[in-house]
Amino acid sequence: MTILLSKSGDLAALHAMNADLHCHSTVSDGWLEPVEVVRRAKTNGVDLLALTDHDELGGLALAAAAAAESGVGFVAGVEVSVSFAGETIHIVGLGIDPGNPDLIAGLRQVRAGRDARARRMSEALAAVGIAGALEGAHRFARNPALVSRAHFARHLVASGVMPDVRTVFDHYLVRGKPGFVEHEWASLEEAVGWIVGAGGIAVVAHPARYRLSAADMTRLLDCFVAAGGEAIEVVSGAHSDDEMRRFATVARQRGLLASRASDFHGEKESSVDLGRCNPLPSDLTPVWSRLI
Numbered sequence: 001m002t003i004l005l006s007k008s009g010d011l012a013a014l015h016a017m018n019a020d021l022h023c024h025s026t027v028s029d030g031w032l033e034p035v036e037v038v039r040r041a042k043t044n045g046v047d048l049l050a051l052t053d054h055d056e057l058g059g060l061a062l063a064a065a066a067a068a069e070s071g072v073g074f075v076a077g078v079e080v081s082v083s084f085a086g087e088t089i090h091i092v093g094l095g096i097d098p099g100n101p102d103l104i105a106g107l108r109q110v111r112a113g114r115d116a117r118a119r120r121m122s123e124a125l126a127a128v129g130i131a132g133a134l135e136g137a138h139r140f141a142r143n144p145a146l147v148s149r150a151h152f153a154r155h156l157v158a159s160g161v162m163p164d165v166r167t168v169f170d171h172y173l174v175r176g177k178p179g180f181v182e183h184e185w186a187s188l189e190e191a192v193g194w195i196v197g198a199g200g201i202a203v204v205a206h207p208a209r210y211r212l213s214a215a216d217m218t219r220l221l222d223c224f225v226a227a228g229g230e231a232i233e234v235v236s237g238a239h240s241d242d243e244m245r246r247f248a249t250v251a252r253q254r255g256l257l258a259s260r261a262s263d264f265h266g267e268k269e270s271s272v273d274l275g276r277c278n279p280l281p282s283d284l285t286p287v288w289s290r291l292i
Helices: 011-016 034-043 060-070 101-112 114-126 133-140 149-158 165-173 188-197 214-227 241-254
Strands: 048-051 073-084 087-094 201-204 231-236 257-261
Touching: 034 048, 034 060, 048 060, 060 073, 073 101, 073 188, 073 214, 087 188, 087 214, 087 257, 101 114, 101 188, 114 133, 114 149, 133 149, 149 165, 188 201, 188 214, 201 214, 201 257, 214 241, 231 241, 241 257
Parallel strands: 048 073, 201 231, 231 257
Antiparallel strands: 073 087, 087 201
């Protein structure tokens, strides 16, 4: 489902492209429908867009059709939830075949545990005086098969419990807080294998967000590369300038392709809009060199 653009071996020309290779729609935890995501990308001057909903492929056909109509280059993507060293890690797949049966089956397996997790989260929140959280989260989930922490957070904001989503996460939904529920997602090897098997490129998403020790981060990257992973998000809406420089160094040292992504969910929640994130450092090889 990747729409091909004119090929160029020129690194400067690749860097000049406004590529945004990680964002979300209502198929997972974004605020905009897939077609609306593409329209916003077009308005913001995005040349190449990847829709990467959490553990879901359901928005790709609509987004690809809208992109073809509007002249935005499109890359079929997904963001797979992974358990590693006690953390939830996200691995983005770019340039995947959405019809690949192993990828479809793997994502179905990952999603299967979400309902049970959502019920446990609601019970945990009820235990600290927040009743009806699951019903509230469902009102914000356009896809009833995928209720995430973000949907719980939006409900708590709408209910006046906390002023914004970030504060909800900090007080209730991260490890050690009342609404956090342990869950076993896919293994790193499974996620990378599904992506590579579907013809895609595996990318470590927003690496600065993970609460990993230096040793565990090294182990994560070692295992990722050993499994067939090839790229890392150097520029992310979640990264500070210092974090961007840190992971640019990681990309250089490990010979990884570099990705650029807003991780856009919606205007109310995202610090960076579609296509408005920082450029990649000019010496890095953009992952989209393999996608156009």
